[in-house]
Amino acid sequence: MINYISDHLKNNPLLVLDGAMATELEKHDIDTDSELWSAIALINNPEAIKEVHESYFKAGAKVATTNTYQANVEKFQQFGLNEAEAKKLIIKAVQLAQAAKAEFKADDLLVAGSIGPYGAYLADGSEYRGDYDLTITEFMDFHRQRMQLLNQANVDLFAFETQPNFEETKALAKLLKTEFPQKTAWMSFSIKDSQTLCDGTPLNEAVKYFNDDQQIAAIGVNCTKLENIEDTIVNIKKVTNKPIVVYPNNGDIYDPKTKTWQANPKTSSFKELVPKWIDAGASLIGGCCRTTPADIKEIAEFT
Template structure:
């Protein structure tokens, strides 16, 4: 991984554009996400569908696409009957599919016009995601920092070995998990580069109730953490959360909320009405966001709308 793979994109754009949801987009296209592996199941069932979703996000304007490894873990694959080596190969395959989509996109000259070279981020889901019971929206695992380091260590090694541009450590519901990841980067993975994004339950607190400001302060000294912020959080909370973050860190801020609907872990379904993510984004920019995208239930159309917003901002800047 390079010293700071985000640097060039941040320098050229009003904001770096992330992709949107992968799992819910795969489901909308007919993928079966039942069972504990969620989107990782599609790595074996329909890898071409993953590649197609990545391609559509790139065509919509995304600067960074995120791999289908959020739910992937050695423990989760073992429960599904996969041997250790097979699990490692599937994690690597998630990165390969994203790279293949990126390389095919970039091979078309028209796609390179006015664009920075897209990056591939390896999704690193939280411990709670492997439980497949909604724990990433609650936290409170009852595990120590050391136990969380033990959980993440081997998966990080496999994902990093697959050659992504950076890691997307996302939907973290508690400060302990962020501290565990930062300690692993510092002590065992010095070449790793990552962003850390938290799931939050309101305008100030992580899913487990810890103030976001406290969680960010605990990891701010880690130079390998390149950007911090929130994801899979209701859009209405994002601006307030970003303002809280700006008070404790100088790192670039990241925001990729869900659609605003609510996840019912017991029924395995979403409820309510979605928000206008692109319509809310100017407020996030005003609050300090430099990387913006979408999480669950957002689509390539969401990213296209954010790309249109960015084009308007660039046009206005060029006019003076």
């Protein structure tokens, strides 16, 4: 088992992640307003995905996160593809990130296979609530095929991201241990505030649960407000020695009912906030919804 995060942090205090995929795809005139969200581009404009990955590497990101957050075989089949075609698209998502990485001929770039929560598959905003109830076995059955395909395509690690449901994160870690023993992952929760997962689980309880799991290479949060991050890092730091990963949204305001964003002209910049996050203990930093290569460039200035 290679722990790419640990290896990187031996020589660099900060591992810079990439930013939003859907936001950049929309600049390529791709309509992401569907239950596939940004994964729709795997069907209608895969080259744009590669260009987005390249733009983040150019900005200073060291990790490309595959465009598979909301992609899975069953959802692709609902859009008219057969099973074989759907599987090829998930593998294609990895290949696009790998092709972007190859353009830079650098040996310190990574490709992380994005695993979004069951709530993302539901496409009803429940990744911000965590109010769904499956058994550990049912969660494992849901995630298995996508993880198998990402692993087959040789991602360097998995990104378990925007995870609002504690039971689901347990299932992901169990699946990782039992079926992918040579892979590591970062575990990034979806939170309602700096102390609580969206499903109501105390954040410190969730973090502690994975503290001795060697395959969980970093723990943190994403897809939350910028102002939540510093206190969240402090709270996580109290209960783990693992590297802490954070990649918040850009400060715009999201309405999960209408699935629309409103610009927030009063938001702080990454350039202002990243030093505080580093001082608090974060060592993997990137951006989530609405962030751009310009934001990632600001983060990369602190490496």
